[in-house]
Amino acid sequence: MTFLLAIIIGVLYAAGIYLLLRRSMVKVIFGLIFLGHAANLMIFTVGRLTKGSPAFVPEGASQVLEPFADPLPQALILTAIVIGFGVQAFTIVLFKRTYLTLGTEDLDNMTSTDQLPGGKS
């Protein structure tokens, strides 16, 4: 299972970075989303995978029995997903708005803030 997840994380990172380097804004958004997912899965995997034993205290016992799945990485991922969702929603609106205002979605055309005003570019 860990091996499979490691492969998936690797593919997500590779795809995310590849998309991030593209010139189209839509692909950049997908790249960012992939990177977010990859990071979430990574937290899940490096927090150790424990199959089929949630951290519940069984009836009659006073503490959780070993082995149990660490609930903290799950809590972290949950938080990260929520934050990621909000931020991605904002990014999509921002990119849409930029497209409507500038009339282009090619990132290579968006160089005006990097040029010397009035000078040669």
Added chain:
Amino acid sequence: MNRMLMMPVLLPFATAILMLLFQRKIVLHRILGVLSTTLLGVTALILLHGVMREGTLALQIGGWDAPFGITFVADTLAAIMVAITAIIGFTTALYSIGTINTEREHYFYHPLMQLLLMGINGAFLTGDIFNLYVWFEVMLISSFVLLVLGSRPQQLEGAIKYVTLNLLSSAIFLAAVGILYGMTGTLNMADLAIRIPLLEHRELLTVVAVLFLITFGVKSAIFPLFFWLPASYHTPPIAISAMFAGLLTKVGVYAIIRFFTTIFTSTDATLVHQLLLWSGGFTMVVGVLGAVAQYDVRKLLSFHIVSQIGYMIFSIAIQSPLAIAAGLFYMLHNIVAKTNLFYMSGLMRRIGGSYDLRKIGGIYDSYPLFGLLFLVPALGLAGIPPLSGFWAKLLVIRSGLEAGEWWLVAIALGVSMLTLFSMIKIWNEGFWKQHPQSDYDFATSTYHHLGRLDKSMIITPIVLLGLVTAVFGLWFEPFFTMADHAAQELLDPANYIESVRGGTL
């Protein structure tokens, strides 16, 4: 006293909610903004006083003992940073009243400013690395919205770069937090400081340290990760630029200090400290070379932010007590001087009609006093005694010499000359030479038509921050003692660990 730790976060949060409840009452927003930042200043001073008297303070949120719950910690460094944030928040609240147009104010400008302050204060005070991530996101999302508020094409274009690169760095941050948790089983900074030296499998330690370095490197705009900064900081209205310029990059620097002194000591991450050293040198040079080429005041100042970050990174990398103290004092001086210069550039545009230095001039003839107001932060930044920048640079250079980093000291001195050169450029072009339109009438400028209240709202922050720069320079000793104290604490984390765990274990 410990409960005071929450106040710098709760106060802006409560204010933002209150503002949203009275959505249409802009005047109320303005008053609340000034009131809340004033209170924030008072709270920060009480906190700083408490930390100086009682040592590091810690608060376990919700009564969950460290390292299981989230801890808020204020050591000297955090308390100083919160205090300086309050000062910048206060002056920006005033400056916004004079400069931000009502349309932006209707679109929640003031509540967003409060949320930004909340995020910044949270990042300074938290003692938990995942919580730090959350505060970074709070800060980022507020800054995203502030950056695009008004949606002019330039702003959107700048925002694309700012948003994409900052989200990338957040994704790296998240991954690094996850790996570190997998290695140590804890997220509490104090607990990490205990466990990292005891780790058996140290192979990944350097990787994690470098991931953190990249994350905070993007946030604090060090070489070669700074490109988003000069591409975006000059696009929003000046009050927003000034706030970003003063505080946002410094939160990144703060995180670098926190991570690479308290958590990863120089024996744990030797590579990172080497990288920081050279990155500091390159950051200084590249930033200042970018700056001297510019004619737009805001872009010139944006490149200077990068250059100045280099000095801080350089001194942090040296890691001697004097060097860390130098870095901290440099940061304080720089936050004040830089924000003030941005305020000034807004004033120059209102008087001269443009941000482009080639299109303005003659301000000194018509408003000689503003010349003086400009010179205080400008010469302060360049490092002319007796202003604050002189002491800051003296300390950085001295600690560099003590560490035997001759090359980097030489670079720092050369960059200092170029800084002075570009400040003189603003002075010559903006204040000294005649206005290029020989019939330009200063009585027609936007500044001239402002009401008395608006004028005073623009001038007061500039005067206040100018005074702070002068005070830092003339009464240098107490501030240095404070920075030195903070540096001692950082390099000997035992005290920090004791305070976080002491009350509970």
